[in-house]
Amino acid sequence: MTKLSxxxxxxxxxxNARGGNNPDVLKVAVDCELFGAQGITVHPRPDERHIRYMDVRSIKPLVKTELNIEGNPIDKYIELVLEVCPTQVTLVPDTDDQLTSNHGWDTVANRAFLTDVIGRFKEAGIRTSIFVDPSCKMVEGAKECGTDRIELYTEPYAAGYPRNREEAIKPFVEAAKVAKELGLGLNAGHDLSLENLTYFHRNIPWLDEVSIGHALICDALYMGLGNTIQAYLACLKD
Known part of the structure; x- marks a missing residue:
């Protein structure tokens, strides 16, 4: 079964746009689980422009499913993850001021660094995942770093889907097959939506998890959070 985080x-x-505590991020995390989500993902950035480090600390004891903390493993982030001990940590190569994630790791060039960081997290009992582009070479490199899983960066798939979904999915299927052969768990995320998720899952049914935020929250403005989560779960049915 593919989980929805x-x-x-x-x-x-x-x-944060208005200050205060409306909407209540902690309540939303709890409600997402009540509505059927099988995980909660947060991506704290150094400037804390959305999720704050204190949010992560407060969310952890409330999550009854799985907490996934994404981010660039700078010292501050590593300390937070080791303090909170989430179910999963996803390493993303963001710069400090990056608007949103836009590429995966070069797992070959950064092998020594990633191996060291992953070792620290695994020693703490945290499942590890590396954010990678749909490249067989990068998947193989991720395996060499000792990670438990990879997360495929799916923005190129989402961008290509309206024009030619068969071509758009090809590199992801190839990378996913390599991950499977190597015994790596498989996650996916970035710009997955109600429009393109079913086809992605149908072609890569052994996905362990998809992490979806922007599109899901946008849909929730019209459909309501509970209905939206159920719609995304429907896309992941076998």
């Missing part, structure tokens, strides 16, 4: 960063963005 809801990224609640955008909820924090709305809250």
């Amino acid at each position: 809801v990224n609640i960063n955008k909820v924090a963005t709305i809250r």
Whole structure:
């Protein structure tokens, strides 16, 4: 079964725009689980422009499914993850001021660094995942770093889907097959939506998890959060 992890960063963005605590990020995390989400994802950035480090600390004891903390493993981030001990940590090569994630790791060039960081997290009992482009070479490099899983960066698939979905999915299927052969768990995320998720899952049914935030929160403005989560879960049915 492919799990749906809801990224609640955008909820924090709305809250931060006006100050105060409306919407309540902690309540949204709890409600997402009540509505059927099988995980909660947060991606704290150094400037804390959406999810704040304190949010992560407060969310951890409330999550009853799985907490996934994404981010660039700078010292501050590593300390937070080791303090909170989430179910999963996803390493993303963001710069400090990056608007949103836009590429995966070069797992060959950064092998020594990633191996060291992953070792620290695994020693703490945290499942590890590396954010990678749909490249067989990068998947193989991720395996060499000792990670438990990879997360495929799916923006290129989402961008290509309206024009030619068969071509758009090809490199992802190839990379996913390599991951499977190597015994790596498989996650996916970025710009997956109600429009393109079913086809992605149908072609890569052994996905362990998808992490979805922006599109899901946008849909929730019209459909309501509970209905939206159920719609995304429907896309992941076998």
